[in-house]
Amino acid sequence: MSGTMDWCGATRIVGARRTTALLPLLVLVLLLLGTTPTVTFSDAAAASKQQQDPGTVSFVLVGATGNLAKKYLFQSLFDVFLGQGRDDPQLRVYAGARHTKDKSWPTIQQALAAVKCRGRHGDTLLTTECDQLRHAFAEHVQYIQLKTEEHYAALHDAIAKHGETEAARVFYLSVPPSAYPTIAHWIDQSCRPGHATPLRVALEKPFGRDFHSARELQAALRTSLKPAETMLVDHYLGKRGVLQIAEFARANRRFVSTYLRRKHVERVEIVMKETEDCSGRTRFFDAYGIVRDVMQNHLTEVLLLLAMDPGVPVSFSSKMPILSAMLPAAPSRAVLGQYAGYRTHVAHDHGEEVDTKTPTFAGVTLFIDTPRWEGTPFVMVAGKRLSERVAFARVRFKQDTSMVCTTEGCGVHQIEYHIQGHNKPPCITFWGNFPELVVPDGWSVEHNTTAHIALCPGEDVGSLSPYTELMHALVVGDRTKFVELDTLLRSWQIWTPLANTPTTPRVYEREEDVLFALQPNGALAFGDGTTPLSMMTTTRRGHTLAGAGGAGGTGGEDADSKGKYGTANNDRQEQAERTQQQEQPERGRHADEL
Numbered sequence: 001m002s003g004t005m006d007w008c009g010a011t012r013i014v015g016a017r018r019t020t021a022l023l024p025l026l027v028l029v030l031l032l033l034g035t036t037p038t039v040t041f042s043d044a045a046a047a048s049k050q051q052q053d054p055g056t057v058s059f060v061l062v063g064a065t066g067n068l069a070k071k072y073l074f075q076s077l078f079d080v081f082l083g084q085g086r087d088d089p090q091l092r093v094y095a096g097a098r099h100t101k102d103k104s105w106p107t108i109q110q111a112l113a114a115v116k117c118r119g120r121h122g123d124t125l126l127t128t129e130c131d132q133l134r135h136a137f138a139e140h141v142q143y144i145q146l147k148t149e150e151h152y153a154a155l156h157d158a159i160a161k162h163g164e165t166e167a168a169r170v171f172y173l174s175v176p177p178s179a180y181p182t183i184a185h186w187i188d189q190s191c192r193p194g195h196a197t198p199l200r201v202a203l204e205k206p207f208g209r210d211f212h213s214a215r216e217l218q219a220a221l222r223t224s225l226k227p228a229e230t231m232l233v234d235h236y237l238g239k240r241g242v243l244q245i246a247e248f249a250r251a252n253r254r255f256v257s258t259y260l261r262r263k264h265v266e267r268v269e270i271v272m273k274e275t276e277d278c279s280g281r282t283r284f285f286d287a288y289g290i291v292r293d294v295m296q297n298h299l300t301e302v303l304l305l306l307a308m309d310p311g312v313p314v315s316f317s318s319k320m321p322i323l324s325a326m327l328p329a330a331p332s333r334a335v336l337g338q339y340a341g342y343r344t345h346v347a348h349d350h351g352e353e354v355d356t357k358t359p360t361f362a363g364v365t366l367f368i369d370t371p372r373w374e375g376t377p378f379v380m381v382a383g384k385r386l387s388e389r390v391a392f393a394r395v396r397f398k399q400d401t402s403m404v405c406t407t408e409g410c411g412v413h414q415i416e417y418h419i420q421g422h423n424k425p426p427c428i429t430f431w432g433n434f435p436e437l438v439v440p441d442g443w444s445v446e447h448n449t450t451a452h453i454a455l456c457p458g459e460d461v462g463s464l465s466p467y468t469e470l471m472h473a474l475v476v477g478d479r480t481k482f483v484e485l486d487t488l489l490r491s492w493q494i495w496t497p498l499a500n501t502p503t504t505p506r507v508y509e510r511e512e513d514v515l516f517a518l519q520p521n522g523a524l525a526f527g528d529g530t531t532p533l534s535m536m537t538t539t540r541r542g543h544t545l546a547g548a549g550g551a552g553g554t555g556g557e558d559a560d561s562k563g564k565y566g567t568a569n570n571d572r573q574e575q576a577e578r579t580q581q582q583e584q585p586e587r588g589r590h591a592d593e594l
């Protein structure tokens, strides 16, 4: 049920009840118009047969002995398995790797034995019940060697042998991207399902390292797979904190389209800070750098969700107009840094000194040339070995905007979309005098002081980890949580000018060394290490963008302060604890690093 909330926090229930009341009227109108579809006996029989047999989803995990599979994919498949109802297609998992079964199977068995019962369907189970389910899941997993085309043909036969109605055939390629074209070719030639069964092939990042390499990879795949058959994974699209952006906008279309636009917004900040360094993974990282590693993909997706028209569903058609209107990321509007010690890590991983200029930190201003956003800076910040692990997006409003000023004056007025960090569940926090907000279905309202309010998404089935969300989406065929090849290419077009321009990054010992300021023309400039400048601070008051006015960076401080979640009920507390567990950073999670 939706509710609207005025600024003082009074919630009035609207929406759902009104829709229910209108239903009989709608049916009557349809009947009078004669538009009700006629259901024949055979349709009904077919429908009921279909209802009885939802079929089986064949889920082929290619690279099943790799890190990603061990750490995330088997667990997420188990989460999906636990959440399945009687009407859902059953899951049959084919775990594939290049070696023979006797070599690979022990690793897979270990991964299967380690899966946990968690989430709404798992948390309340007794140990014995969980053991039984783990066992039942393992029964649904079978090993298949996948090294040659013949192996793919054998897989095809093995699937057919079960004689089940195949609801979908899914391949998850957790292998180095250089192997994608060959595997896609083998799938196309020897392991395609019948015409009635959809084929979905999920591909991990990195997909290219610039526009040209991504286009080449796309062309190589297009000879084997149709665009509708490829689903590009960006695990940020499975994060609760990212999913909430579009959910909020959907329920608050009027608010978003009225106030989240250049007239009111001073700037938008998208920040992802990590405490981890790159030691042990510079063989991958040094060839990519922070811009390619997280900005071109994760943070661009967050930007798109914030900037897109709230009235349309998340899809190619909602993202592409924004991407098409984005100006290329220009070196003149960027600051780049490299943490001190990075070269030592590279030398250690490569076994020799390398004169590397790869950035491990970047701040970049982007502009979207549309009537809604023209001239509004979207400032992205990402970096390794910084002071805290946190990710958020923040909309800062102009100080002269009446809608964000109260009779007491204009303080800091902003909306912060918390994605992760600070051991807090994802919520959207509002500072300022905002007009009516709609509380989306299943969300809760958290009050702190009269000045702050947060809308928090409820816990959804499948929202345990981003990979669970994505696995579920793959099984049901929900493309909205994946990246389309064409939008990816456009994103590379935007980022390639910056990613491919040689630069000398500023070496930083501490985060203070890379604080920067936004100039009126959108350019960014580093400070001298003592002047408080940056918007990337979430925990300290007083750090502000030069020239932006007002105290910056108050979001985290207030949200962290005592009492913010002090009234939280147990559910939310548990959710925070789970968030904490998930927030342990992972190293080398992607296919390239297996």
Ligand SMILES: O=P(O)(O)OC[C@H]1O[C@@H](O)[C@H](O)[C@@H](O)[C@@H]1O
Pocket (backbone or CB within 6 Å): 274, 293, 294, 585, 586, 590
């Ligand atoms: O924020 P998360 O979920 O830990 O993801 C961040 C990671 O995302 C990956 O895509 C990058 O390759 C890593 O460098 C980065 O650390």
